[in-house]
Amino acid sequence: MQKSNYGCVIGAQYLGCIMYAVDLVLLCPSLCGLKKMLDICVDEVTALNSKIDVKKCCITRFGSRCMKYCKDLTFYGGFIKCVNKAKYLGVMLKVGRNFGVDMQYIKSNFYRSFNDVFHRVARCQNELVVLQLVTSYCQPYLLYCTECLELPVTQMRSIEHTRLCAISHIFHITGSDVKLASDFTGTVAFGEMLQCRRMQFLDGLRYVDNPVLQFCVSCSLECVFCGVFLLLLCSLYILSPVCYLLSHVDE
Numbered sequence: 001m002q003k004s005n006y007g008c009v010i011g012a013q014y015l016g017c018i019m020y021a022v023d024l025v026l027l028c029p030s031l032c033g034l035k036k037m038l039d040i041c042v043d044e045v046t047a048l049n050s051k052i053d054v055k056k057c058c059i060t061r062f063g064s065r066c067m068k069y070c071k072d073l074t075f076y077g078g079f080i081k082c083v084n085k086a087k088y089l090g091v092m093l094k095v096g097r098n099f100g101v102d103m104q105y106i107k108s109n110f111y112r113s114f115n116d117v118f119h120r121v122a123r124c125q126n127e128l129v130v131l132q133l134v135t136s137y138c139q140p141y142l143l144y145c146t147e148c149l150e151l152p153v154t155q156m157r158s159i160e161h162t163r164l165c166a167i168s169h170i171f172h173i174t175g176s177d178v179k180l181a182s183d184f185t186g187t188v189a190f191g192e193m194l195q196c197r198r199m200q201f202l203d204g205l206r207y208v209d210n211p212v213l214q215f216c217v218s219c220s221l222e223c224v225f226c227g228v229f230l231l232l233l234c235s236l237y238i239l240s241p242v243c244y245l246l247s248h249v250d251e
Contacts, residue, residue, distance in 0.1 A: 001040055006033045013215045023088070031070065034059070038075055054078035060086045066095050091145050101145070103155050107162045110141040114166050130170050131185060139163065142190070147197040160190040 001007065007016015008027040016037070018025040024041065028034040045052055054075055059082045061070060072079040084095045085102055092105035117137055121130050142159050151159075167187070168178045182189075205213065 001037060004036065004040055006036045006040075011215075013212065015212070020089070025088075031059075031073065035073055038073070038080075042076070052076060054080060058083045058086050060084075060093060060095055062096060062099050064097060066097060101149060103158055106142060106144070107158070110138055110162055110166075113138040113141055114169075118169065127170050128185065131167070131187075134166055134170065135187075138166070143193065143197065146194050147201040151194075156191060156194070163187075163190060 001017045002014040006028060007014065008029060009015065016027050018027070026034060026037045026041075028037060041052065052075075055078070057075065057080045059070070059073065059080055061082065070082040072081050074080075085105075086093050087105075092102040094100050094102040114134060117133050118130070121133060124130055142163060146159075164178050164182060167182055167185075168174060171178075171181050173181060208214075
């Protein structure tokens with residue numbers, strides 16, 4: 001793929017293809033180039049006596065032209081559709097001018113797990129025990145992957161509000177009492193938790209022996225693209241600044 005000169009390239013570093021298990025991500029600034037990369041994938045997969053499931057493939061675009069009409073690509077006798085959302089490794093990516101995720105999906109997972117836990121411990125008279133269970137089993141849904149995303153203030157407030165709603169249900173309180181209960185129980189604010197997780201995440205990158213990551217680390221301060229790629233590649237093994245393909249290979 002790298003020898004074909006198709007896909008995203010920064011300087012001399014090729015960043016056009018990422019593979020994790022049987023999931024393949026192709027990064028390309030144009031649909032024509034993406035089609036050429038697909039043809040290469042077909043040749044390689046055919047040589048391995050495997051096939052690609054077209055029904056599990058999709059194209060999502062990020063950038064200034066993300067909302068422009070995009071024709072579906074023909075592939076393996078079918079069509080790869082352009083979608084507004086795509087799930088990858090537990091993260092729901094959402095089309096936009098900038099790389100982003102679907103916050104509604106994150107919050108719905110939290111509420112689903114919270115309702116399950118709250119229903120099972122409904123007769124428990126100790127609210128602190130319930131709060132600890134929610135913190136241990138439900139809160140990770142809100143924090144998943146947040147350390148590698150540049151969340152705007154509105155989204156961070158939305159996540160914090162979701163957590164406070166859970167506290168409101170646990171203690172059966174409303175209004176300003178919710179914030180007081182959060183403070184008295186020692187619950188760390190979402191902004192502080194996110195900052196700690198991001199510091200641990202970036203600190204761990206110092207011990208990663210990977211030439212691509214090392215390149216992104218060296219360029220992240222000067223290049224926004226590399227900075228985003230660095231964060232996402234480490235925790236998601238995916239980046240989609242312009243256009244990407246999610247593909248599942250069946251044996």
